[in-house]
Amino acid sequence: MTTLVGVDAARGRRAARAGWWSRWAGLAFVAPFLVLYLWLMIYPLVSGVIMSFQYKDLLSGTSEFVGFWNYEDLSIDPIFIGSIFNTLRFVILTVPAFVVLGLLIALALNRPTRGAAIMRTLFFGPHVLSVTVVTLIWKTVYLPNVGMIDAGSTALGLGPLSILLNPDWALAAVALVTVWWSIGLPMMLFLAALQQVPQDIYEAARLDSASPLRILWTITIPSISKMIVLVAVIEVVLQFQVFGQVNLLTGGGPNNTTRSMVMFIYQAGFQQWQAGYAAAASQILFAIMLVAAGLQFWVSRKPAES
Amino acid sequence: MRLNKTSTALAAAALVAALCAQAAVAQTEIRFARFFGSCEADFATVTDPSRATNECGVITALTNQFNQENPDIKVVTEIVEWQPYYEQLAGRLAAGDVPDVSVMHADVLGEFARRGLLLPLSEDFPEVGIDTSDFVASGRENVEVDGEIYGLPQDFISWLWHTNKALFAEAEMLDAEGNPVMPTSVEELFEQAAAFKERTGKPYLALPVDAGSIARTFYTLVWQQGGDFFPQDTRQIALQTPEAVEALTVLKRLVDEGLATAYTDGSVGNSEFQQGGTGVVTQGTWMIAPFVAAADNAEMALADYGVYPLPQLYADNAQFSAGHTWVMLKSDRRTEEQRQGALQFMKFLYDHNGDWARAGHLPSRQSVLDSAEFQELPHRASIMSIPGNARHHPNTINQQRVMFFTIGEELSAAVLGQKGIEQALADAENRVNAVLRRAR
Amino acid sequence: MAKLDPQEPVFSRLSYWLVIALSLCWLIPLFWVLGLSFKPNEELSYGLGTVFRAPYTLDNYSDLIRSSQLGRWILNSVVVSIIQTVLVLIICSIAGYGFARLEFPGRRALFVFVLIGLAIPRQAIIIPLHAMFVDLDLHNTYTGLILPHLGTPFGVFLMASYFRALPRELEEAAALDNASRWKIFLTIALPLSVPAQITLAIFTFLDAWNDYLWPLISATRPEMYTLTIGLAATQTNFDQSEGIGYLMAQAVFAGLPMLILYLIFQKYVLRAVAGAGGR
Known part of the structure; x- marks a missing residue:
């Protein structure tokens, strides 16, 4: 009797242990990532918030609580406010271009020909280059007086355009480089979505002899609307963080028209050694991005739901 | 499968470990951080500095020579670009991983020293045979903070009036000694520039307006009028002054009237000058050697080159000056051998101050400045007046680099017509003061 | 894929030709740079238009190979x-599988918690991250360059949605054979997830290869520069550079390996990128 009870108990314990294990095994799978995530994303996020309320010197590392001082200073810093507007302008210049142009290219190249395949490869190609190679290339295109564009415009009798020096055009020029560099991603995402649209809908539409524009508007775009939103959100998140192209092509000029928020953060931190100030600017960037991405998601969601 | 994955992970981990371990440093290796570019292609094995005439060549050859003469010390050069040099240095200081000998502009040395980041060298220099009394006065001003010496002044740089005398001859604007006629007032400047343009069909001046360059021209013009940037205290710059408005107006008028061409990329202006496209270019002392070389090159249109201080347009013959210095950043990781090695390297650079001067700079040692060898170098005689007229911000002003580029950005916007003169100066003043106010 | 229609409407054909024209704009800068890289620097100082006429030279490339730290x-x-890439694949596959297939207390909440991380911009935490790595003494090390990307949730999200879409039957059969969760993951789920692995690998590799801001502030010793930073350092000032031809040779030298790799593996790359969208 006792032995039986003992065996039962042992079996029960084993079962319980197995149950315990199967209950928690999953956690063991996700634990390594969670640790890294907490350590390298959440902890810096929180310490960044704390730092934004400190006067922190980058070089000495000394810090002192200053309340909202950094934020107050940011709110009257014309360069910071300018950088917010520059960044917004950049997002407005690039994101629609990525969505519209990406979709147009995808539509045109959504065919099984060799030519289309070659062009898909070509459009995606610059995406594998690093930002510094891209800016090296485009610097010689934009170089005032002697660059490709100015040489061309001079030959046409227009005189040098010096695009990167023109406060009205410099940011657009950087946006153009960005589109050239990374149109491949939206194009491929749209192609993937287009190929999942069932062909029979098109057949039916063609039988109704609907115009291609109508087909595009009533069938294609609604069928891939989810992807359009996804591409827009991805690009908003990416382009809000623009830094490399600006830093290397214009350095924030001319007349501060291209200084982006991330560039401001970098300069505050590493030129002026004001880590607390830079951390406060980072929080504003984070907040604006959250709002922008959320807003966009919400706006594009609405019609689909109704 | 399991084995495969595990071994991949292990291999990756091992690789990480191996690569980290590699950071260990060999004995008496001196890390030497500098800008001045990389010219390994031409000077990788050259140990004779007299074969070089530009900054990069001279310093590379000097480093090679030192390594050859001192087999127990190995100076490893870390070439950082000029523009992001201090951002990179800030990163390294924050990380506590600093070079042993670093180049540092004179205008920031004061702040680094006051922050306790630099090793005081007053006692070490005499020990290794560096005579601090031989430093020229303004070089010494640059490296001395509160009575303590924090660096080895390497040179004395200034902002000059580089001229194409052949074009001035064409414009019949050479004086009896064959030097270009220099304006002595703003009116004369405009008269001469207009006359030059009329007779040669070319703009008088190539004016680099990138942030760094234009600030130098501007500082000179303000100082020549006796203007004071810091009338109240060291934490408040005054840029909305009559002197500043006057200086910026002159520059803008020159460009607006077509007498000067503004170049946002200095190298384009330089190449225009070398091709005979303009009478004058304002550039630093470091361009003397390249321009001399260009004048010797038959393919270049620049044939008869002459260089002078900026013309004295106002009461005071002030000239912008700055300098490079060698410093030792404080570090817990530096061994005594490395410290000694670094000092020896500095002594070597001190001994070879004359070689460096061949790149176009004025030497930081009085004995070299006075030497016949230096004075016989091309064009040095015409700029010998500069040390006596040199002006710079006192080293008690913080954040001089940020200030310099911020002012330059705003001035550049004004000269290019992107914002009004008053607006640009007000913006520059506000931006600089915001930075100075935040700095502690 | 849509069939090529012999009766293709004018509209469609027009757009096709427009895109062909556009693709030229994508090509021209590449050829321009290639051309410049074969020009002697002295000649380019007369103007970049000289690219269209001889002489051409290989000097820029030989200078590059002889001297620079590019290698x-x-x-x-x-x-x-x-x-x-390897570490991200390992960590994210395991975690993704855990979130997709295994039940454990708090799984849902944890997954949402991880998803929130997708909204944290990396550039916005760079200042505190820099301070943190100062304390850990990790700057100017490979570890310091690699670590910050390992906490990014994108890969977990990608792998989890892939595992979730796999049919459960195969794994259930193995579970009946008393195989452990780990074994099921390794022998069944993992091999099936190769397409997603390739997608993640390509994204991670490109991301790491092109990273700019973090290496800019973390790798401050020239010998620890990544290619992106090294090249950036040489182009801040065209003034002081060794000539435009030389810079362009650098650009070609640095860009070409990636372009060649891309051309070789383009099928996988494009499929992988498209695959990420399918999720």
């Missing part, structure tokens, strides 16, 4: 990108 920087980039 070292490429090595750094390769090491960092490959190790990072």
Whole structure:
């Protein structure tokens, strides 16, 4: 009797242990990532918030609580406010271009020909280059007086355009480089979505002899609307963080028209050694991005739901 | 499968470990951080500095020579670009991983020293045979903070009036000694520039307006009028002054009237000058050697080159000056051998101050400045007046680099017509003061 | 894929030709740079228009190979990108499987918590991250360059949605054979997830290869520069550079390996990128 009870108990314990294990095994799978995530994303996020309320010197590392001082200073810093507007302008210049142009290219190249395949490869190609190679290339295109564009415009009798020096055009020029560099991603995402649209809908539409524009508007775009939103959100998140192209092509000029928020953060931190100030600017960037991405998601969601 | 994955992970981990371990440093290796570019292609094995005439060549050859003469010390050069040099240095200081000998502009040395980041060298220099009394006065001003010496002044740089005398001859604007006629007032400047343009069909001046360059021209013009940037205290710059408005107006008028061409990329202006496209270019002392070389090159249109201080347009013959210095950043990781090695390297650079001067700079040692060898170098005689007229911000002003580029950005916007003169100066003043106010 | 229609409407054909014209705009800068890289620097100082006429030279490339630290920087980039890719694949596959297939207390909440991380911009935490790595003494090391990317949730999200879409039957059969969760993951789920692995690998590799801001502030010793940073350092001032031809040779030298790799593996790359969208 006792032995039986003992065996039962042992079996029960084993079962319980197995149950315990199967209950928690999953956690063991996700634990390594969670640790890294907490350590390298959440902890810096929180310490960044704390730092934004400190006067922190980058070089000495000394810090002192200053309340909202950094934020107050940011709110009257014309360069910071300018950088917010520059960044917004950049997002407005690039994101629609990525969505519209990406979709147009995808539509045109959504065919099984060799030519289309070659062009898909070509459009995606610059995406594998690093930002510094891209800016090296485009610097010689934009170089005032002697660059490709100015040489061309001079030959046409227009005189040098010096695009990167023109406060009205410099940011657009950087946006153009960005589109050239990374149109491949939206194009491929749209192609993937287009190929999942069932062909029979098109057949039916063609039988109704609907115009291609109508087909595009009533069938294609609604069928891939989810992807359009996804591409827009991805690009908003990416382009809000623009830094490399600006830093290397214009350095924030001319007349501060291209200084982006991330560039401001970098300069505050590493030129002026004001880590607390830079951390406060980072929080504003984070907040604006959250709002922008959320807003966009919400706006594009609405019609689909109704 | 399991084995495969595990071994991949292990291999990756091992690789990480191996690569980290590699950071260990060999004995008496001196890390030497500098800008001045990389010219390994031409000077990788050259140990004779007299074969070089530009900054990069001279310093590379000097480093090679030192390594050859001192087999127990190995100076490893870390070439950082000029523009992001201090951002990179800030990163390294924050990380506590600093070079042993670093180049540092004179205008920031004061702040680094006051922050306790630099090793005081007053006692070490005499020990290794560096005579601090031989430093020229303004070089010494640059490296001395509160009575303590924090660096080895390497040179004395200034902002000059580089001229194409052949074009001035064409414009019949050479004086009896064959030097270009220099304006002595703003009116004369405009008269001469207009006359030059009329007779040669070319703009008088190539004016680099990138942030760094234009600030130098501007500082000179303000100082020549006796203007004071810091009338109240060291934490408040005054840029909305009559002197500043006057200086910026002159520059803008020159460009607006077509007498000067503004170049946002200095190298384009330089190449225009070398091709005979303009009478004058304002550039630093470091361009003397390249321009001399260009004048010797038959393919270049620049044939008869002459260089002078900026013309004295106002009461005071002030000239912008700055300098490079060698410093030792404080570090817990530096061994005594490395410290000694670094000092020896500095002594070597001190001994070879004359070689460096061949790149176009004025030497930081009085004995070299006075030497016949230096004075016989091309064009040095015409700029010998500069040390006596040199002006710079006192080293008690913080954040001089940020200030310099911020002012330059705003001035550049004004000269290019992107914002009004008053607006640009007000913006520059506000931006600089915001930075100075935040700095502690 | 849509069939090529012999009766293709004018509209469609027009758009096709428009895109062909556009693709020229994508090509021209590449050829322009290639051309410049074969020009002697002295001649380019007369104007870049000289690119259209002889002489051409290989000097820029030989100077590059003889002197520059480009090789070292490429090595750094390769090491960092490959190790990072391998580690991200391992960590994210395991975690993704855990979230997709295993039940454990708090799984849902944890997954949402991880998803929130997708909204944290990396650039916005760079200042505190820099301070943190100062304390850990990790700057100017490969570890310091690799680590910050390992906490990014994108890969977990991608792998989890892939595992979730796999049919459960195969795993259930193995579970009946008393195989452990780990064994099921390794022998059944993992091999099936290769397409997603390739997608994640390509994204991670490109991301690591092209990273700019973090290496800019973390790798401040020239010998620890990645290619991106090394090249950036040489172009801040065209003034002081060794000539435009030389810079362009650098650009070609640095860009070409990636372009060649891309051309070889383009099928996988494009499929992988498209695959990420399918999720």
